[in-house]
Amino acid sequence: MKTDKDIDINEYSEIFKALAHPTRLTIAYNLSKKAECNVSKMSECLGVPQPTVSQHLTILKNANVITGYRNGNQICYKIENQKVIKILEQMV
Amino acid sequence: MKTDKDIDINEYSEIFKALAHPTRLTIAYNLSKKAECNVSKMSECLGVPQPTVSQHLTILKNANVITGYRNGNQICYKIENQKVIKILEQMV
DNA sequence: TGCTAATATTCTAATATACGAATATAGATA
DNA sequence: TATCTATATTCGTATATTAGAATATTAGCA
Numbered sequence: 640m641k642t643d644k645d646i647d648i649n650e651y652s653e654i655f656k657a658l659a660h661p662t663r664l665t666i667a668y669n670l671s672k673k674a675e676c677n678v679s680k681m682s683e684c685l686g687v688p689q690p691t692v693s694q695h696l697t698i699l700k701n702a703n704v705i706t707g708y709r710n711g712n713q714i715c716y717k718i719e720n721q722k723v724i725k726i727l728e729q730m731v
Numbered sequence: 732m733k734t735d736k737d738i739d740i741n742e743y744s745e746i747f748k749a750l751a752h753p754t755r756l757t758i759a760y761n762l763s764k765k766a767e768c769n770v771s772k773m774s775e776c777l778g779v780p781q782p783t784v785s786q787h788l789t790i791l792k793n794a795n796v797i798t799g800y801r802n803g804n805q806i807c808y809k810i811e812n813q814k815v816i817k818i819l820e821q822m823v
Numbered sequence: 824t825g826c827t828a829a830t831a832t833t834c835t836a837a838t839a840t841a842c843g844a845a846t847a848t849a850g851a852t853a
Numbered sequence: 854t855a856t857c858t859a860t861a862t863t864c865g866t867a868t869a870t871t872a873g874a875a876t877a878t879t880a881g882c883a
Binding site: 660688690691694698709711712 | 845
């Protein structure tokens with residue numbers, strides 16, 4: 640679905656869907672404010688089991704909200720998508 | 732759930748959930764760009780049945796994304812929530 | 824009052840999401 | 854290679870979402 644200004648509504652609705660869960664929004668918000676972060680640190684900080692965090696990360700990845708890269712034996716996640724960064728910057 | 736800066740994560744995740752459906756995002760985006768709009772005009776413009784539009788409007792209302800007021804025998808919806816307006820302004 | 828147009832609600836079935844528990848995999852390093 | 858740590862996947866169940874169809878409600882007006 641497209642609007643007048645040729646905005647990709649489906650792309651944005653996918654982003655919003657990914658951000659619509661409190662745990663995922665917290666992960667994304669923190670990644671936008673702080674440095675990148677690995678999975679076990681997130682699990683510890685959030686008090687959420689590692690498999691659950693991993694499931695949420697998969698959803699965020701599939702919506703192109705976050706990207707991950709391996710660093711030694713862990714995987715660091717960060718936000719590169721400028722659309723997502725702009726959205727999260729509005730949060731006050 | 733709260734973050735460092737005392738942002739209300741639950742409030743925002745509710746907003747994002749409301750915006751996570753293509754039809755609802757289109758409605759909200761159009762209301763943010765154009766003037767307010769009544770239900771049957773939305774139904775016509777979107778090509779979506781009136782009851783379905785009304786259901787989506789209820790979800791947007793409950794998430795405090797839109798507000799409605801009666802004007803004669805129709806109901807006009809608009810966006811007043813500044814947080815929502817700021818989010819939608821980021822869409823390019 | 825009775826009719827009409829606009830909007831909202833209810834119901835149902837199909838589909839999607841969430842989460843905990845258990846298990847699997849991948850890569851680093853001894 | 855064997856093992857350890859970090860991360861991902863699968864499974865089952867409970868719950869939520871979606872959309873269409875039918876119906877109900879509301880307010881304006883003849």
